Every structure is written in structure tokens, then in C-alpha cells.
Amino acid sequence: MTLNRRDFVTRSAATAAGAALAGGAALAAAPSAAAAQPDAAAAKGQQRKPRTQAFTVMGTTDLHGRVLNWDYFTDAEYTDKAHNAVGLAKISTLANQVREEKGWDRCLLIDSGDTIQGTQLSYYYARIESIDTEANTVPDHPMAVAMNLMEYDAAALGNHEFNYGIPLLKAYEEQLEFPLLGANALNAKNEKPAFKPYVIKELRLGGGRPVRVGILGLTNPGIAIWDKANVSGKMVFPGIVETAATWVPKMKAAGADVIVVSAHSGCDEATTWGDQLPWAENVSVALAETVPDIDAVLVGHAHKEVPQRLVVNKKTGRTVVLSEPLCYGQRLTCFDFEVEFTGGAWKVASVSSRLLNSNTVPENPEITDAIAGQHKKVVAYVNQNIGTSKIALSIADAPFKATPIIDLIGRVQADAVKAALAGGQYANLPVLAQAAPFNRTALIPSGQVKLRDAAGLYIYENTLEARILTGAQLKDYLEYSVKYYNQLAPGAPVDKDKLTGAEATPDYNYDSLYGLSYDIDIAQPKGSRIVNLSFQGKPIDPAAEFVLAVNNYRANGGGNFPHVAKAKMVWSNSDEIRNTMIAWVKAKGVIDPADFFTDSWRLVRAGQPVF
Missing domain, CATH: 3.60.21.10 (Metallo-dependent phosphatases)
Incomplete structure (x- = not known):
């Protein structure tokens, strides 16, 4: 860092943001x-x-890969209910304003x-046009470009x-x-x-x-x-x-x-x-x-x-x-x-x-101009057509009932594991799959499906593994997962905003299991909520063995789910689950819930459905 560099930096964006500091009064020293x-x-x-x-x-x-105030999953300017903005381009304006006021x-x-990690912009320069290359020309990572310019x-x-x-x-x-x-x-x-x-x-x-x-x-x-x-x-x-x-x-x-x-x-x-x-x-x-x-x-x-x-x-x-x-x-x-x-x-x-x-504040044009070419390249990448969908699939209700969009994740994972195990010693074991509602705004539209739609559904760089668990262990797994729900007595009013997140459990640590059927009795205390657990229409055999298709985060102990981290691993894949999903959609051509939606679980209270 040099005085010359600091004097050279464009100060117009910072000057334009004069109101920003007024909105952030200092607290008592x-x-x-x-x-x-x-x-x-x-x-x-x-x-x-x-x-x-x-x-x-x-x-x-x-920062999770945010340079611009842009959502690569929706292909539009970022927005939320609170009217927040994101990205280093805006932070740069704020930082330069503080420097102007306090002294650079x-x-x-x-x-x-x-x-x-976190956006398709950062993913592109990790996996598609990777900065980790032996080629003579190494691409610049957009986060490095922006953060270097911001000093x-x-x-x-x-x-x-x-x-x-x-x-x-x-x-x-x-x-x-x-x-x-x-x-x-x-x-x-x-x-x-x-x-x-x-x-x-x-x-x-x-x-x-x-x-x-x-x-x-x-x-x-x-x-x-x-x-x-x-x-x-x-x-x-x-x-x-x-x-x-x-x-x-x-x-x-x-x-x-x-x-x-x-x-x-x-x-x-x-x-x-x-x-x-x-x-x-x-x-x-x-x-x-x-x-x-x-x-x-x-x-x-x-x-x-x-x-x-x-x-x-x-x-x-x-x-x-x-x-x-x-x-x-x-x-x-x-x-x-x-x-x-x-x-x-x-x-x-x-x-x-x-x-x-x-x-x-506005975005600093020094930052937006510096990555404009990379942004354009990634926008083109995420807007590739990968297939079509017969109906729109939303994840909004996934925390409260079985939904086709979560079953799509489960089906893709189960298919991948079945194909990998075919012809081997575990080929005859039934394959189940875990899935969680990572992104409550995920939506696969009716009609044309783009790469960004699949990427928005599976936002993490998780990879896929196959682990062997028994029926009894799977019940334990589900009981642990459904601690996500707050206990609610029969007849008590239902408020969706207060129903989930018990014990500070985030959405990404709430798993459903594709391939099993069960009720979740939220009137019961945690540990005693899974009822009517069945496989292929029959009560699950506690001693029976199943292959669970599971992401590497969960398999390695993320979320502290029981049994899975110590379970026998029979297969693993180094490619991201997101890419497996994209390949599945490309191969099928059409996403049709009739092919995979099982409507296999529900919330109940004393046997009566909540929804």
C-alpha cells in the first residue's frame, strides 16, 4: 500500500455517498x-x-463470492424483503467514504x-475456468481483483x-x-x-x-x-x-x-x-x-x-x-x-x-468495470438451457411438507448411487437419499430450465457419498433431524414462522429421507416424533441394511447427525452434487414430478395432518 495509490483511487463514488455515515452512528466508546x-x-x-x-x-x-449487487441464481439485481444490497462494489464505496472522512x-x-465460495461467479473461477491451472495464462479470481483494488x-x-x-x-x-x-x-x-x-x-x-x-x-x-x-x-x-x-x-x-x-x-x-x-x-x-x-x-x-x-x-x-x-x-x-x-x-x-x-450507496465503478468481462462470461454460463420442466417447482413449502423439488434432489442422488453400485456386492441393497431445503427461494420454472435454476436449488459445493445404515439407525437419524420443529400441542394455532428452527437448527440441517414413508408428530417431544416409518409399504425392519446417498458435509459429521459419520462408506464421488443434478436433467430432457415425487412424509398432531 502506498500514498500514491491511495491518492490515485477514484473518489467520486465515496463523495456521492455522503449520507451513508449518517445512517451508522457510533455507539458509546x-x-x-x-x-x-x-x-x-x-x-x-x-x-x-x-x-x-x-x-x-x-x-x-x-462475502461468499459477492462482488456485484447481483444474484446469479435469478439473473437479476439482488433484492430481499429488507431491501438489502450486497457485494464488494458497494462496500468499496463505503470504505472510500470512511477513508475520505478519517484520512486514507x-x-x-x-x-x-x-x-x-457461494456464487456462480466464484464457482466459475474454481471449477470451470479455474485459477488452479498449469496453463500459461491463469485467469484472475474476481474476488482477488476486487479486494486488491479496494486495498x-x-x-x-x-x-x-x-x-x-x-x-x-x-x-x-x-x-x-x-x-x-x-x-x-x-x-x-x-x-x-x-x-x-x-x-x-x-x-x-x-x-x-x-x-x-x-x-x-x-x-x-x-x-x-x-x-x-x-x-x-x-x-x-x-x-x-x-x-x-x-x-x-x-x-x-x-x-x-x-x-x-x-x-x-x-x-x-x-x-x-x-x-x-x-x-x-x-x-x-x-x-x-x-x-x-x-x-x-x-x-x-x-x-x-x-x-x-x-x-x-x-x-x-x-x-x-x-x-x-x-x-x-x-x-x-x-x-x-x-x-x-x-x-x-x-x-x-x-x-x-x-x-x-x-x-x-452506489457501486464503485472502479470495481464494477474491473470485473465486467468476468461477470458477462458467468452470466452467459448460468443461462445455458439444460432441459424443461412440466410444472413450476418451488421449495417454499419444503420445511412443512413433502415437495417435488426436494424429491428431485433425492431421486438424482439415489440414481447416481444405484448406477455406481450396479454389478457390485452392494447392488441389491435398497438405496435411500437425504436432502435438505438449502435455499428457501429456489424455484425451477415451468418450461425452459437453465443451469442457474439447478444451481439455485443446490447452492453448496457438496459431493456425494454412499453409506450403509440399518433401519434402526435411519429412525435415529430422522428423530434427530426433526428436532428442527418446535413442539406444538394438538389444537394449538399453527404459525409457520415459529414452527421451525428449534434449538437454532438451520434449514440446511433438516433432512428428509427419499425412499421412506413416515409421519412427524410435532405434538410429541423430540426423540419420539417419527411414527409409521415404512419402506415400500411395510414397517421398516430395524435390522435391515440400506444404502444412504448422502452429501459429504453430512457424511463427515456436519450437523452431528447420529451414525452416518461412522457408517461404512461404499462409494464416493469427487464431482459436486449440483453437477450431477445438471447432468441428470440434461439426460432426461424433461423434469416431470410424476417420475419421482413420492409425497412420502407429513407433519401430524395425534395422527391428524397439520397441513
Whole structure:
């Protein structure tokens, strides 16, 4: 980063956004973790007034491949009920506005991970025209292009950075003009960091030496489960709090006056992997409470909006400021610091955090122009025709009743596994399939079906596996899945908005099983809800063996479903389920629910249907 570059950047977009800061008033400043005892000179009675200066650390998280305010699944500008906007092009405008107000050399910009997965734009440059290539010409990754132009200073690794494998991640890292940080992303052989643990940035604020801002990056230990196939035997991911306790003192010893942690870990939400790992998933609050000398934590991973949360460190009694900007570039966090140069050192006097809303500003044309060609290429890719559908298939009701669109996923997966096992020792076992409602806005239209329609239905880069489970184990699996529903007594009014999400269970952790029939009695407590469980019209045999077609996230323990992670694997595929679906539709030509919809489960109360 140079002064010349900062002076050169087009400032028109930032100037046009004058109203944005007005919408994000700073919250009350919190006492800093770095606030120290009165300096030695003052203690001796000297009255020299400390020199006070200010700077701002801006942060994003969970961008998930969003550069433009565009939805590649609908082929239209992004929109939602809250009128949010997404993408780095808008964040760039906000960031430049903050720089204009505070001073370009008094600002840092960091990210908390999950940048290169989530849209067809990022997918295209991972799988279609991959940046991980031996060709003479290597394409630029659009996220790298945008973040380099925006002059990011550092970014932590997220768990989705590993979805495409370590080689592609390293290829992405090579394109960045700032460090990817991961103090707890270690080489398996020697347990040394595979990525830079931290970086210290110097800001010249005037008076005294530069203030040294240390940025520590920490990623999520769940990578060992969620991306097991990509990292097993290659990398390990120890706990966030434990790792920070090692590295924060090293950063202080290296001269950091201020320490900001960029942690791909929610504040204190429940852990989704049970006891499969000895570390928790969402520990940013525990981090702030436990490890001394941290001033602020940029929180990620949970996809929540946290303007400011104050946490008192249990060892020092000092306050740490946490903030999580809403995912996809919908918000920008600003940590506003005041520091004093006293006793020959910079010490934090106060820090507060606030959020800026990207829907208040236009996109920065510098960013939109830079990836215009890539955007056009991806739009053409997702608009390929792959087949037709006899009727429109919506996922909107999938959490509440059996729907053809979820059975389509199940049928595609079951067909793929049956074909793979044909002629082998497991060919005679019945094949079932799990599926979950990943995207509540997914829709396959009547008539022409495009690639983006299938991609919008299966938004994750999951691959397919086949595991053997017994009838008894499948019932356990379903009982665990339907904890998703809140208990509702017979006759009580039904509110769909309050019916699902019990125990903070997200939609992607609610599975139905294609090939089985059953009722879910939501009047019963969890663990006793599956009734009338049958296979091919007969009660399921608890001892019978079945092949379950299951995505790799679930098979590796994601969601902590019982039995499946330890079940015998009889087949696996390295290609994404999304591509299997696209190929299935191309081969069939026509999507006809009469070919696959089984209407095999329903919600009941005391035997009476809820819907």
C-alpha cells in the first residue's frame, strides 16, 4: 500500500455517498483492553498532556463470492424483503467514504473469511475456468481483483476457503496483494502455520512513532469435519481460544500496540458438531473473555448482524469490542479507535464499533468495470438451457411438507448411487437419499430450465457419498433431524414462522429421507416424533441394511447427525452434487414430478395432518 495509490483511487463514488455515515452512528466508546495504568511520567507528577490520535479499522466477513449487487441464481439485481444490497462494489464505496472522512492513512480494511465460495461467479473461477491451472495464462479470481483494488490489509481464512481444495486456495493466495491469515491453520506434519498467523500494520498518525496495529487471523476448527476430504492428513485446525493465547503475547512482543482479531467464529452460538472435536465452533465471546490484550474482534461465520457487543476480559477486567457485519457485503463494520502517545508508547484510550449499510450507496465503478468481462462470461454460463420442466417447482413449502423439488434432489442422488453400485456386492441393497431445503427461494420454472435454476436449488459445493445404515439407525437419524420443529400441542394455532428452527437448527440441517414413508408428530417431544416409518409399504425392519446417498458435509459429521459419520462408506464421488443434478436433467430432457415425487412424509398432531 502506498500514498500514491491511495491518492490515485477514484473518489467520486465515496463523495456521492455522503449520507451513508449518517445512517451508522457510533455507539458509546468502550474502555479498551489495551488501556494501561497511568504512565510512569504522570505517576511522578509530570503534567505533560498525552497526544491523542484516531484511526479506524473497517471489516467485512462472509462475502461468499459477492462482488456485484447481483444474484446469479435469478439473473437479476439482488433484492430481499429488507431491501438489502450486497457485494464488494458497494462496500468499496463505503470504505472510500470512511477513508475520505478519517484520512486514507488512518484506516485499515480487513476481512474475516469465507470469500471464494457461494456464487456462480466464484464457482466459475474454481471449477470451470479455474485459477488452479498449469496453463500459461491463469485467469484472475474476481474476488482477488476486487479486494486488491479496494486495498484490503489482511483477511482471515474461513472454512469455505477449503471447499475447492488446498491447491486452489494457494493459487488464490498468490493473487492477493495482502496476507491471508490463519494462525490455527497448521501443516499436519509439523503443526506449524500453513498461512501467515498475523500481520502488524504501521499507521503514522503524527507525533511519536507510528502506531502498530496487529491483526491476528483465526479460522474455524470445523474445517477438519466439513472439508475432511480436502484437508485430512494435510492440515489440522486447533482451537481458536487456545491458539490466540499463544499468538497474542508474541504479537505484543513483536511491538503491536493494538490487537484486532479477525475470527471466523460466531459470538457464542451453539456448536453444530457435538463432541466430534474438543473445541467449540462459535467462541468469539470466549476469546475476548479469556485472552488478555485483545482490543477488538471482527466476528464472522454466523451470518448475523452485530453492531457492537462489549465483553469484559475475565483476567484483566478490561472491555473488548466485538462486531459482526452482515454477510455478503450487506454491512461494513467500523472499529473507531482513539489512542494516546504517552510514556513513549501508544495506548488505546477508547474503541467503539458501528455498522454501515451498503444499500445506502452506489457501486464503485472502479470495481464494477474491473470485473465486467468476468461477470458477462458467468452470466452467459448460468443461462445455458439444460432441459424443461412440466410444472413450476418451488421449495417454499419444503420445511412443512413433502415437495417435488426436494424429491428431485433425492431421486438424482439415489440414481447416481444405484448406477455406481450396479454389478457390485452392494447392488441389491435398497438405496435411500437425504436432502435438505438449502435455499428457501429456489424455484425451477415451468418450461425452459437453465443451469442457474439447478444451481439455485443446490447452492453448496457438496459431493456425494454412499453409506450403509440399518433401519434402526435411519429412525435415529430422522428423530434427530426433526428436532428442527418446535413442539406444538394438538389444537394449538399453527404459525409457520415459529414452527421451525428449534434449538437454532438451520434449514440446511433438516433432512428428509427419499425412499421412506413416515409421519412427524410435532405434538410429541423430540426423540419420539417419527411414527409409521415404512419402506415400500411395510414397517421398516430395524435390522435391515440400506444404502444412504448422502452429501459429504453430512457424511463427515456436519450437523452431528447420529451414525452416518461412522457408517461404512461404499462409494464416493469427487464431482459436486449440483453437477450431477445438471447432468441428470440434461439426460432426461424433461423434469416431470410424476417420475419421482413420492409425497412420502407429513407433519401430524395425534395422527391428524397439520397441513
